[in-house]
Each structure stands twice: as C-alpha cells, then as structure tokens.
Amino acid sequence: MTLAPALPDVGIDAATEAARAFLEALGVPCDGPSTERSPRRMAEAYAAMLTPRPFAMTTFPNEEQYDELVVVRTIPVQSLCEHHLLPFIGVAHVGYLPAGRILGLSKFARVVEMFARRPQVQERLTRQVADWIDAELAPQGVGVVVEAEHLCMSMRGVRAGGAVTTTSALSGVLRDSPATRAEFFAAVRS
Ligand SMILES: Nc1nc2c(ncn2[C@@H]2O[C@H](COP(=O)(O)OP(=O)(O)OP(=O)(O)O)[C@@H](O)[C@H]2O)c(=O)[nH]1
Numbered sequence: 355m356t357l358a359p360a361l362p363d364v365g366i367d368a369a370t371e372a373a374r375a376f377l378e379a380l381g382v383p384c385d386g387p388s389t390e391r392s393p394r395r396m397a398e399a400y401a402a403m404l405t406p407r408p409f410a411m412t413t414f415p416n417e418e419q420y421d422e423l424v425v426v427r428t429i430p431v432q433s434l435c436e437h438h439l440l441p442f443i444g445v446a447h448v449g450y451l452p453a454g455r456i457l458g459l460s461k462f463a464r465v466v467e468m469f470a471r472r473p474q475v476q477e478r479l480t481r482q483v484a485d486w487i488d489a490e491l492a493p494q495g496v497g498v499v500v501e502a503e504h505l506c507m508s509m510r511g512v513r514a515g516g517a518v519t520t521t522s523a524l525s526g527v528l529r530d531s532p533a534t535r536a537e538f539f540a541a542v543r544s
C-alpha cells in the first residue's frame with residue numbers, strides 16, 4: 355500500500371476559463387497585451403503548485419548497521435493552505451533512526467515536496483511525511499518538524515506578518531524514548 359497522493363486530473367483549458375471569469379468578477383479584466391494570457395498563466399501556476407511529482411523510492415541496505423539519528427535540516431516547504439489557497443512557506447527538518455535500510459538523502463526533500471503540492475494544512479503535511487517514511491522504510495523511529503509562515507495570515511485577514519507556525523510528528527523511539535526525542539529536537543535547533 356502506498357500513502358502517496360493520487361495524481362489529479364488536470365484540465366488547463368477549463369481552469370483557464372474559470373480563472374478568467376474569477377478575475378473579471380473581481381474587477382481584474384485580462385484584455386491587455388500583457389494580461390491576455392494571465393488566466394492561462396494562473397491556471398498553469400496553480401496546476402504546478404497542486405500536482406505532486408512522483409519519484410522512485412531508493413533505499414540501501416544498512417550494511418554498517420548505522421544506528422544513530424540521521425537528520426536532514428532546512429528542507430524548503432512551499433505549499434498552499436486548503437482554506438484560502440494561499441501559500442505557506444518555510445522549512446522542514448526530517449530525522450529517522452534506521453533499522454534494516456537507509457534512505458537516499460534526496461528523498462527526504464522529495465517526500466516533503468510530494469505532500470506539499472496539495473491543498474494542505476500544516477499539521478496534516480507534517481504527519482503525512484512522517485507516516486510515509488514509516489511505511490516505506492520501517493525505521494526504528496521518525497521525526498518531522500515543519501516551520502512555516504502562512505500568507506493567509508500575513509497578506510490578509512489578521513495581517514500577522516512574520517508569525518511562524520511550528521508543527522511536529524514523531525513515531526517509534528523518537529516519540530517513546532525521551533533521550534532520542536531530545537537528541538532529535540537538539541539537532542533540529544542546532
Ligand atoms: N490549523 C491550521 N489552520 C490553518 C492552516 N492554514 C490556514 N489555517 C487557518 O484556517 C482558518 C480558517 O478560518 P475561517 O474563519 O473559516 O476563515 P477566515 O474568515 O478567512 O479567517 P481569518 O484568516 O481569521 O480571516 C484560519 O484561522 C486560518 O489561519 C493550517 O495549516 N493549519
């Protein structure tokens with residue numbers, strides 16, 4: 355069983371017409387020489403931001419029986435909040451304690467991106483990354499921390515620009531062992 359999101363069925367022409375109607379309804383006509391194609395650009399931009407990129411899961415046998423934490427810090431996060439379809443942007447820190455296999459390092463950034471390219475809430479994104487690593491790798495434990503600014507909170511509404519939300523998801527020994535958990539959070543903060 356895979357926990358990867360299903361690929362959406364994207365109709366760029368229909369999205370373009372909807373974007374044109376949407377912008378016109380907001381008093382933003384797109385009839386100038388440089389704006390005629392803006393509805394299509396908008397449709398393509400949203401399609402790009404909302405379509406996960408599948409990737410090959412590459413694992414290696416843990417031949418050295420490496421049994422310390424592996425932590426990949428400061429992975430870029432760019433997603434859209436499902437309430438306003440406005441971006442939330444920040445970083446993820448992903449760590450795990452290997453068991454029988456280790457994961458290709460680039461895959462941590464790929465899995466974050468895969469789940470980020472959907473309408474999201476930060477809590478779910480954080481949990482999905484942890485659950486995917488658990489399911490695909492069966493490590494001794496996983497930890498994921500996401501720190502992000504939500505533009506729906508800074509560009510509109512409450513206008514709390516600069517507010518950063520931190521979420522975390524832990525499993526296995528990273529959740530159950532206080533020492534391992536503390537080591538993970540220390541690595542994240544270093
Ligand atoms: N928990 C959580 N909330 C989020 C996330 N992204 C956006 N939200 C919140 O979702 C809520 C939607 O609330 P509503 O009251 O329905 O929407 P709204 O009237 O536009 O709210 P304001 O943003 O307060 O103006 C807001 O409080 C957002 O800040 C997220 O990733 N996680």
Ligand SMILES: [Zn+2]
Nearest residue numbers: 435437438506
């Ligand atoms: Zn929002």
